[in-house]
Amino acid sequence: MPRRLAEGEGVDGLESASILLTASAILNAFTSATRSMTLSEISRASGLAKSTVHRVAARLVDIGALDKRDDYYSIGMGMFALGALSAEMTLREIAMPHLEALHMRTGQTVHLAVLRGRSVIYLEKLRAPGAHRSPSAIGGDMPAHATAVGKVLLAAEPDTALDLWFETRLAAVTPRTITDPRRLRTEVDTVRAQGFAVEREEAAVGLACIAAPIRVHGSTVAALSVAFPASSDESRVRDPLRATATNISRSVTEHCREGRLVID
Numbered sequence: 001m002p003r004r005l006a007e008g009e010g011v012d013g014l015e016s017a018s019i020l021l022t023a024s025a026i027l028n029a030f031t032s033a034t035r036s037m038t039l040s041e042i043s044r045a046s047g048l049a050k051s052t053v054h055r056v057a058a059r060l061v062d063i064g065a066l067d068k069r070d071d072y073y074s075i076g077m078g079m080f081a082l083g084a085l086s087a088e089m090t091l092r093e094i095a096m097p098h099l100e101a102l103h104m105r106t107g108q109t110v111h112l113a114v115l116r117g118r119s120v121i122y123l124e125k126l127r128a129p130g131a132h133r134s135p136s137a138i139g140g141d142m143p144a145h146a147t148a149v150g151k152v153l154l155a156a157e158p159d160t161a162l163d164l165w166f167e168t169r170l171a172a173v174t175p176r177t178i179t180d181p182r183r184l185r186t187e188v189d190t191v192r193a194q195g196f197a198v199e200r201e202e203a204a205v206g207l208a209c210i211a212a213p214i215r216v217h218g219s220t221v222a223a224l225s226v227a228f229p230a231s232s233d234e235s236r237v238r239d240p241l242r243a244t245a246t247n248i249s250r251s252v253t254e255h256c257r258e259g260r261l262v263i264d
Contacts, residue, residue, distance in 0.1 A: 022048060022056045027065065027075070032140035036074045088114055091222060092123040094255055095214070095248045099126055102226065102244040106237045109227040111136060111209075115153035118165075120144050123222070134204050134227055135173075142203060145184055146173040148211035149223035151197035155188050156213060156220030162188065176201040196242060201230050210234040212245035216253050224248065 029045035030037065039057065043050040057073055060066040064078025083089060095112055103110045103126040112124040119141040127134075136142060144150030145165070154162065166181035178184050191197045200208040211225035224245045226237045 032137035036072045098248045111225045113149040114222050120150045146177045146203045148197040148199045148209035149225045152211045152223040155191040212242045215249045
């Protein structure tokens with residue numbers, strides 16, 4: 001059982017804010033590619049001293065935020081339990097029957113994602129058998145400008161928020177990733193006009209994606225996409241994708257109670 005910390009208990013007298021920042025750095029060191037790490041690996045990934053990681057990680061194990069087996073640490077079930085209470089997980093649960101139907105109908109990989117900062121976070125991924133290997137993973141992130149779901153979500157952002165995106169050159173994920181801010185602005189304007197986004201080999205060589213928004217009361221809250229071989233035409237999956245996005249939007253809206261998502 002995770003131990004409840006005593007009131008005011010800290011780490012070597014560090015201020016609470018400092019402890020929280022340190023704990024956040026440790027937890028954020030874990031990724032979909034590095035789910036289990038030693039203290040030395042966490043120290044390198046977080047930029048924190050190994051002694052600091054050792055002290056704070058021990059407290060995180062106490063409260064269930066981290067698990068420790070032998071010399072390896074991983075994200076604990078306490079974090080999973082808290083994450084399951086988020087609005088995003090409620091949205092995912094509501095959307096799942098629609099995602100599965102789209103996955104079966106198209107025979108392609110299906111994603112559900114949200115925007116967080118300059119990245120998209122994948123809430124769900126239903127991978128097609130034998131599909132081209134993609135860099136996306138449930139709970140993982142990708143640069144928003146390199147993905148179709150990201151472009152859909154950026155298109156819903158106000159221009160004042162997007163201005164920050166267009167000030168500096170963007171990082172390339174593949175040779176075809178849009179890195180010119182002016183080209184990205186044009187791409188976003190196109191997405192706004194047509195209501196969906198397409199990218200070809202911008203996130204992964206050999207892979208293309210088409211995405212549509214999930215809207216609740218007129219606001220885009222997530223994006224849905226279908227991934228397919230870059231040599232294929234997206235028109236075959238466009239209509240099923242957009243119809244599914246509309247159905248998910250309707251289902252999510254129906255589950256809104258006083259501004260909150262609720263599963264009956």
